[in-house]
Amino acid sequence: MRIACPYCGPRGVDEFSYLGDATLKRPDPAAENADAAFHAYVYLRDNPAGPHRELWQHASGCQSWLVVTRDTRTHEISAVEYARDAAIASAGAE
Amino acid sequence: MAEPLVARSALRPHVAPLASPAGAPGVTLVEVENLSLAALAAFKGREAELTDAIRAAFGVELADGPKRVTANGVSFLGTGPGKWLAVGPAGTDFSTLPAAVTDQSDGRSVFRLSGPKARETLATLVQIDLHPRAFGPGSAAATHAASIAVQVSQLDDAPTYEIVCFRTFAATLWRWILDAGLSREISARHAG
Structure with missing residues (x-):
């Protein structure tokens, strides 16, 4: 599998470290159902068969954190973006 | 009495052997x-300021990408977004640049x-x-x-x-x- 780093260009997956699900949002600790929300946030994961947004770091390269949209059935990568850009876009959408 | 600090190679003959071929080297x-080396990381939103300072101090036009740019014996290698490795002759002072500068010499x-x-x-x-x-x-x-x-x-x-x-x-x-x-x-x- 190769990931097209926005800075370095396409590189082998051995240069990257995988963190996990990029769709998680930290719940509001002041909310009434905070215990249940944090339990879900920390422990409960979907296991989708299909496109999945996940966090990777180009650890052996430019060290950028990336959000990679990968099809878990075929490993086809449809989008790679800087995690910072994704976070800014997501904050702007709210 | 304090020992003077002396720059020494990390290579020693028993760990890093020498080689010389019989004929012309390939x-x-x-x-x-x-060399003087420094890792530079631009401050958030102040990349242009660093570019200007490097142009003024070294005559180098900083490249935004995985590129190596050189002028007057000083090079800047792109190592990541907003990050560079500066390489110059011993004594080159990168410490006054408007960025997070870490000496790597x-x-x-x-x-x-x-x-x-x-x-x-x-x-x-x-x-x-x-x-x-x-x-x-x-x-x-x-x-x-x-x-x-x-x-x-x-x-x-x-x-x-x-x-x-x-x-x-x-x-x-x-x-x-x-x-x-x-x-x-x-x-x-x-x-x-």
Whole structure:
């Protein structure tokens, strides 16, 4: 599998470290159902068969954190973006 | 009495052997000494300020990408978004630049690999595409060679490559390059 780093260009997956699900949002600790929300946030994961947004770091390269949209059935990568850009876009959408 | 600080090579003859081929060398490996190195990280939103300061101080037009730009003997290698590795002759002062500047002069070792078989020698160690259409003079890449983190850049069409690694890995990387070059008439010398 190769990931097209926005800075370095396409590189082998051995240069990257995988963190996990990029769709998680930290719940509001002041909310009434905070215990249940944090339990879900920390422990409960979907296991989708299909496109999945996940966090990777180009650890052996430019060290950028990336959000990679990968099809878990075929490993086809449809989008790679800087995690910072994704976070800014997501904050702007709210 | 305080011992004076002396810059010494990380390579010693028993850990980083020398090599000289019987005939003409196909590839030459040397250690570059007496350098001043610094890691630069631009402050958030102040990249233009750093670009201006580097232009004024060194006459170098900073590139935003995995590139190596050089002027007046001072080079800047792109190592990541908003990050560069500055390389200049010993005594070059990068500390006044408007960025997070970390001196790396005693933390890195710098090798140069050149000659007609330099490309195929390096290609046995790194997984990036070194074909001239993908990687030429002025190209730079942060990657790994034999699992050792390196910054590779190309200087000219000889081709000459510069390889920067952390000092503690220098002897191991040297041996890897020597092994890769033994079947390619490698000539290797260092000052250790």
